[in-house]
Amino acid sequence: MNFLVIGSGGREHALVWALSQSEKVNELHAAPGNPGMKDLATLHSASVENKKEILALAKKIQPDYIIVGPEAPLVVGASDLLRKNGFKVFGPGREGASLEGSKIFAKEFMARHSIPTAPFDVCLSIEEGEAALNKRQAPFVVKADGLAAGKGAFVLQTREEALAVISNLLVKKELGTSGEKIIIEDFMPGLELTILCVSDGKNYRILPGSQDHKRVFDHDQGPNTGGMGAYCPVPWVDEDLLRRVEETVISPTFSGLRSENISYCGVLYFGLMIDPDGSPRVVEYNVRFGDPEAEVVLPTLNVDFAQLIMATCDGNLRSLPKIHSTQWAVDVVMTSEGYPGAYTKGYPITGLDEAAATGKVLVFHAGTALNEKDEIVTAGGRVLNVVGLGKTLEEALEQSYKSVRKIHFTGAHYRKDIAAKAR
Incomplete structure (x- = not known):
C-alpha cells in the first residue's frame, strides 16, 4: 500500500516510522517531512496549510491512504477536499476539527452533551473578562478560542496576571485572530x-x-x-x-x-x-x-x-482486537534556548547516531533542517524527541536520558523530571 503523511514535526516523524514498520506498506511519502524522515519516506515540498497544494500532491502520487498530521490543515478542511476527490483520509473534516479549532465550540459541545468539564465563560471584551474573574478565585485559567500551537492556555496565580493576559489577547492581539475571543474557566486540580x-x-x-x-x-x-x-x-x-x-x-x-x-x-x-x-x-x-x-x-x-x-x-x-501497550516508552523533548519564547535557529546538532546506537532509543525530529553543509541543524523551538524503550518504566527512562546526554547543540534545554509523577 502507498501512504502519504502530511506534516513536518515529531508527531509526523513518529507516524512515518510506525508505518515503515509494517509489511503492508511498500511506498511511503511525507510532505513536507523533515531530515529525520529522509531514510524512511520520499519527501515532497508542500505547505501543510495550503489544502490545494496537498490535493495537487495527492493527485500526483496517488496514495491509497493519507494521514493528515497537524491540526491546521484539518481545521481549514483539507480532509474534506481530499475525500471529495476520492482519497481515503485519516483525519476529520472541518466540522469535526472544530472541536480543536474553537475552544468555545468544544466547551458548548460538552455542555450540550453533559460531558464533564470546568464551568466557563466566553469573553469578548476586557469588561466581560473582569466579570468572569470576579466569579472565581486563583489560579485563573484563560484560553484563546483559536489555534495557538499549544501556547494559547494560561494558568495565572494572581488577578493582575490574568488581567494582563486578557489584555494581551483581546486588546494587543498577541495571538491574532486566535485570541479575539477567549474562555475563562474554573481551575481543575488533579x-x-x-x-x-x-x-x-x-x-x-x-x-x-x-x-x-x-x-x-x-x-x-x-x-x-x-x-x-x-x-x-x-x-x-x-x-x-x-x-x-x-x-x-x-x-x-x-x-x-x-x-x-x-x-x-x-x-x-x-x-x-x-x-x-x-x-x-x-x-x-x-x-x-x-x-x-x-x-x-x-x-x-x-x-x-x-x-x-x-x-x-x-x-x-x-x-481489530482490543489495543494495548507491549512495552514502556519515555520521550524527553530537547528544545532551543528561549522556547516557548524567542529562540535562535541554525545550530548544528551532534551525537544523533550515537544516541540511537543502542537500538532501544528512537530519535524523532521535531524542528530540524539541513544547512548548506548538509549538516542537521536546529530549526524550531522543539527540536528533538528522544524516546527510550524498555520492559519497565525505569529502563525506558534510563535509555532516554542516557541518549539525551549524547546529543549536543548550542542552548539545548530539556526537563530532567519526565515521568516523575509515575514513580
Whole structure:
C-alpha cells in the first residue's frame, strides 16, 4: 500500500516510522517531512496549510491512504477536499476539527452533551473578562478560542496576571485572530491524562494512555509549551478508571458527534484531568495525535499501525482486537534556548547516531533542517524527541536520558523530571 503523511514535526516523524514498520506498506511519502524522515519516506515540498497544494500532491502520487498530521490543515478542511476527490483520509473534516479549532465550540459541545468539564465563560471584551474573574478565585485559567500551537492556555496565580493576559489577547492581539475571543474557566486540580481514540465514524478503539508535561521547566514551572515530554503507559490508570472515562467522556462524545451528524474518521485526543476522587473531566479535545504523546504511544502498540489506519479509513475498526501497550516508552523533548519564547535557529546538532546506537532509543525530529553543509541543524523551538524503550518504566527512562546526554547543540534545554509523577 502507498501512504502519504502530511506534516513536518515529531508527531509526523513518529507516524512515518510506525508505518515503515509494517509489511503492508511498500511506498511511503511525507510532505513536507523533515531530515529525520529522509531514510524512511520520499519527501515532497508542500505547505501543510495550503489544502490545494496537498490535493495537487495527492493527485500526483496517488496514495491509497493519507494521514493528515497537524491540526491546521484539518481545521481549514483539507480532509474534506481530499475525500471529495476520492482519497481515503485519516483525519476529520472541518466540522469535526472544530472541536480543536474553537475552544468555545468544544466547551458548548460538552455542555450540550453533559460531558464533564470546568464551568466557563466566553469573553469578548476586557469588561466581560473582569466579570468572569470576579466569579472565581486563583489560579485563573484563560484560553484563546483559536489555534495557538499549544501556547494559547494560561494558568495565572494572581488577578493582575490574568488581567494582563486578557489584555494581551483581546486588546494587543498577541495571538491574532486566535485570541479575539477567549474562555475563562474554573481551575481543575488533579492528575493530567491523555487518552487517544481512533474512530471510523461508527466504532472506536481506545489507545494506551499517556501523560504529557506542558510546562517548560522542572516541577511544572514556567510557561506552557507544546509539550516537553511524555510517557506511556500510565501506571495508575486501571480498568475501573478507564471504564469511568469511557462511560462519562468518550462514549458521550462520539454519541454527540453522531447526533449532530458530524462524521468523524481519525483520532480524537481527550486531554483529561482526573479529580482527587477519581472522576474525569475534559480539559481539551485535539483532533489529531498528540505531540509528544504520539511519540510514546505508537511504539508501544500491539497492532500493526498501517492496518489500524486502513481499518479506520475503510470503516472496519470493529475487526481489530482490543489495543494495548507491549512495552514502556519515555520521550524527553530537547528544545532551543528561549522556547516557548524567542529562540535562535541554525545550530548544528551532534551525537544523533550515537544516541540511537543502542537500538532501544528512537530519535524523532521535531524542528530540524539541513544547512548548506548538509549538516542537521536546529530549526524550531522543539527540536528533538528522544524516546527510550524498555520492559519497565525505569529502563525506558534510563535509555532516554542516557541518549539525551549524547546529543549536543548550542542552548539545548530539556526537563530532567519526565515521568516523575509515575514513580
